[in-house]
Amino acid sequence: MLELKQVSKTYRVGNQDFPALKNISLTIEENAFMSFVGPSGSGKTTLLNLMGGLDRPTSGQVLFDGAQLESMNRSELAQIRKQHIGFIFQSHNLLPVYSVYENVLFPLLLNHLKEQDARERVMALVEKVGLTEQANKKPAELSGGQCQRVAIARALIKRPKLVLADEPTANLDTENSFRILELMQDLNEQYGAAFVFSTHDQRVTQFINREVRLEDGAVLWDKAKNGNGELE
Amino acid sequence: MIRWLIQGIVRDKTRFLFPFIVVGVGVALMITMLGFMDGIFMSMVETTSILDTGHLRLVNKAYYDEEHLNPMDRALGGQKATGKWLEEHSGTSIQWLPRIRWGAILDVPDEQGETLSQTPIQGMAMDLSSASPEIERLKLQKSLVQGSLPQHRFEMLIGYQLAETLDLQPGDSVTLIGQSFDGGLASDNYKVTGLIRFGVFAMDKKMALIDLKDAQDTFYMEDMVTEWLGFFPSRVAFQDYGRRKMELEPELKALKSQPPAGWYVDDDPILLTILEQRNMDEMAKMFLLIRGILLVIFTFLMVLVLWNAALLNGIHRYGEMGLRLALGETHIRLVGLAVFEALVIGCAGALAGSLLGGGLVWYLQEVGVDMGDAFAQSGMMLTDVMRGRLSLEGFVYGIVPGLAASALGTLCASFAIFKRSEANLFREMEV
Ligand SMILES: Nc1ncnc2c1ncn2[C@@H]1O[C@H](COP(=O)(O)OP(=O)(O)OP(=O)(O)O)[C@@H](O)[C@H]1O
Ligand SMILES: [Mg+2]
Numbered sequence: 001m002l003e004l005k006q007v008s009k010t011y012r013v014g015n016q017d018f019p020a021l022k023n024i025s026l027t028i029e030e031n032a033f034m035s036f037v038g039p040s041g042s043g044k045t046t047l048l049n050l051m052g053g054l055d056r057p058t059s060g061q062v063l064f065d066g067a068q069l070e071s072m073n074r075s076e077l078a079q080i081r082k083q084h085i086g087f088i089f090q091s092h093n094l095l096p097v098y099s100v101y102e103n104v105l106f107p108l109l110l111n112h113l114k115e116q117d118a119r120e121r122v123m124a125l126v127e128k129v130g131l132t133e134q135a136n137k138k139p140a141e142l143s144g145g146q147c148q149r150v151a152i153a154r155a156l157i158k159r160p161k162l163v164l165a166d167e168p169t170a171n172l173d174t175e176n177s178f179r180i181l182e183l184m185q186d187l188n189e190q191y192g193a194a195f196v197f198s199t200h201d202q203r204v205t206q207f208i209n210r211e212v213r214l215e216d217g218a219v220l221w222d223k224a225k226n227g228n229g230e231l232e
Numbered sequence: 233m234i235r236w237l238i239q240g241i242v243r244d245k246t247r248f249l250f251p252f253i254v255v256g257v258g259v260a261l262m263i264t265m266l267g268f269m270d271g272i273f274m275s276m277v278e279t280t281s282i283l284d285t286g287h288l289r290l291v292n293k294a295y296y297d298e299e300h301l302n303p304m305d306r307a308l309g310g311q312k313a314t315g316k317w318l319e320e321h322s323g324t325s326i327q328w329l330p331r332i333r334w335g336a337i338l339d340v341p342d343e344q345g346e347t348l349s350q351t352p353i354q355g356m357a358m359d360l361s362s363a364s365p366e367i368e369r370l371k372l373q374k375s376l377v378q379g380s381l382p383q384h385r386f387e388m389l390i391g392y393q394l395a396e397t398l399d400l401q402p403g404d405s406v407t408l409i410g411q412s413f414d415g416g417l418a419s420d421n422y423k424v425t426g427l428i429r430f431g432v433f434a435m436d437k438k439m440a441l442i443d444l445k446d447a448q449d450t451f452y453m454e455d456m457v458t459e460w461l462g463f464f465p466s467r468v469a470f471q472d473y474g475r476r477k478m479e480l481e482p483e484l485k486a487l488k489s490q491p492p493a494g495w496y497v498d499d500d501p502i503l504l505t506i507l508e509q510r511n512m513d514e515m516a517k518m519f520l521l522i523r524g525i526l527l528v529i530f531t532f533l534m535v536l537v538l539w540n541a542a543l544l545n546g547i548h549r550y551g552e553m554g555l556r557l558a559l560g561e562t563h564i565r566l567v568g569l570a571v572f573e574a575l576v577i578g579c580a581g582a583l584a585g586s587l588l589g590g591g592l593v594w595y596l597q598e599v600g601v602d603m604g605d606a607f608a609q610s611g612m613m614l615t616d617v618m619r620g621r622l623s624l625e626g627f628v629y630g631i632v633p634g635l636a637a638s639a640l641g642t643l644c645a646s647f648a649i650f651k652r653s654e655a656n657l658f659r660e661m662e663v
Contacts, residue, residue: 045658045659048658049654049655049658052558054558054654054655054657054658055653055654055655074562074563074654075562075564077654078557078560078561078562079560080560081558081559081560082559082560082561083560085560087558087559087657089555089558089657089658089661089662090658090661090662091661091662093555093661094555095240095552095555096552097239097240097243097244097247098236098239098240098243102236102239106236106559107559107560109233109236110233110559110560110561115235166658166661166662167662170662
């Protein structure tokens, strides 16, 4: 579904080139549930940017369902994001003046759906993330874990092919992190959307099917879970 | 989506309140200021028109050419026929009033009839009968500082300062000595019945008013007037006088080809608007220029303030804009919708401002503010009540800059959005 071919990203700092990603090639399957791990500065966020059409590589190709993201302009990339990619951020995820329900609804409005046609679909997903009672509350009235659930619902509401999350659990305690990961795992299976996220957290490993370790902008190893539930 | 945005505006006071107040106050101030300026300028126009030129003036060309010499021998004949024609051809939209402008020596005698003092004066003759529209137009009742209005033949009103100079009281007799229409000596005795104060220096110091019929007798000007003054209803703005004149002109031409009874062979009246006389055109241009400059300055200030407000708003909603970029809205769309929001708020503000400003101007127009002597002493107004003038134009000049400033301010502030790169969104949403 998503394919990176020989992707490099070089930032120019002052008059020096800094290679953040070096020649990365990866293939992400339809229903992947995987994470990028690695030390700070290893290039995880940069990689997510390229996969999500938020940025373009310096060289190499990013193929999203065969479409070449690297040669698209800003508004074409926006179009891809709007239709096919869900994002979950570490924090500041929700629009503060709108309710949970409205926050989840928003991506559908962007895709020109009428509210009355989308209502049931939104409420069903709100229920799935366990926030039916909070549907009319504003983000300020929710806990951090609840906010992340709303963000997950918002990322999924448009039935995206790919959901990208940069350290989605970094601001949560262990219990909440696990609940969020379980929820994502659940939805990954039910909705068939690929989930790709970055994390520092070693404990995440038990939830995922594949782990890619980055160091200094290069893939150190790429392990998939075998039949015994171990990465190899 | 539009409902969505409006919900956001309504719920978020920081988004709404400040720009709303700025636009509201700005528009209200602008409408008030314009209404007030219009009111003052129109007062000046009114004063000049009533005491001097009318809004339109019908006068013999030969008379007008040498007006400064007071050439009464070039007066226009056929008062009755002309008056009838004017009434028929301008209907109720213009009120035409006949006048004679005269000049004479005012002779004040002592008890024995010997001359005590003499002075040349400029006089005006008009219908002073009790039902005359002139009484109301000149606000004679109100201007009277002493005595009463003329009720009999050969009675006279004089400016209070002139009376002071000549030591005249109501009841005193004076003699007018002047030239008759055909160049002979004209002289009649008048009784001063009242002293008037118009608040216009030239009038109060030099002016005497007598009835039109008396003037026609004194100066041997049977059925003649020096001019006709035409007055539009107050809703007609001075900018339109010229156009109205043009409409009348072809009819006047037709009249001239078949002159009414009483006109002399060399009678050749022309139509003049007030703007063509007494430098009023210059003043009007100056007025419009100042008004325009004020408008521009005001709009500019509003743009600056709203720009600032929009910048603050941009900081306040930094996270929201980032999210929306990530969710697939384009930069252009974000800016467009921000401008749309600003216009919605601007409309609300403009509406509130219009009500406030309109109300104030309406009050000024209908009630007025009595400025007392300070104003009267400016020497240019017939009235010491300061008035506003409510006009559609005033609203347009208030609302349009208000909306333009809303849009422009937001647009300026939105350059930050254009510069924002999607590549940093993940990092920005980290903290
Ligand atoms: N806009 C930029 N300009 C210059 N250098 C950048 C820019 N963005 C990232 N970098 C550099 O690229 C490298 C990779 O950054 P990236 O944010 O992808 O790391 P990361 O793995 O996400 O780190 P962390 O775990 O701290 O989030 C870092 O050394 C960073 O300093
Ligand atoms: Mg990162």
